[in-house]
Amino acid sequence: xxxxxxxxxxxxxxxxxxxxxxxxxxxxxxxxxxxxxxxxxxxxxxxxxxxxxxxxxxxxxxxxxxxxxxxxxxxxxxxxxxxxxxxxxxxxxxxxxx
Numbered sequence: 001x002x003x004x005x006x007x008x009x010x011x012x013x014x015x016x017x018x019x020x021x022x023x024x025x026x027x028x029x030x031x032x033x034x035x036x037x038x039x040x041x042x043x044x045x046x047x048x049x050x051x052x053x054x055x056x057x058x059x060x061x062x063x064x065x066x067x068x069x070x071x072x073x074x075x076x077x078x079x080x081x082x083x084x085x086x087x088x089x090x091x092x093x094x095x096x097x098x
Contacts, residue, residue, distance in 0.1 A: 005057050009084070012050040013074030019043035020071040050074035058084055 019042050026035040047070060054067035054077050063081035067073045077084055 002057070005053050006084075009050060009053040009057060009074060009078065012046045012053060013078055016043060016046035016050055016074055017072060019046060047071075047073075050077075054081075054084070 019039050022039050023036060023043060026032055026039070050073060051067045054074065055064055058064065058077075058081060060081065063077050063084060066076050066081065069076060
């Protein structure tokens with residue numbers, strides 16, 4: 001489970017950040033409603049997946065709280081959360097749920 005959860009968190013973090021960038025660029029330039037309608041739900045799903053995956057990977061309240069930051073929460077969890085960072089450093093094959 002840990003290997004899939006870590007992969008899901010990494011993927012959700014990338015999709016969340018990229019979709020936020022697309023939404024902000026659209027808002028700053030063309031403000032096309034079709035882009036917002038297409039990318040908005042993708043961003044929302046990635047955000048929710050990142051939160052749920054963080055909760056399944058770690059028991060620390062700081063990582064769980066950081067995961068609620070929209071847009072970059074999952075990236076911050078991957079970078080700064082000790083429990084998840086240990087999983088990333090060890091590699092998913094050698095780790096257990098923290």
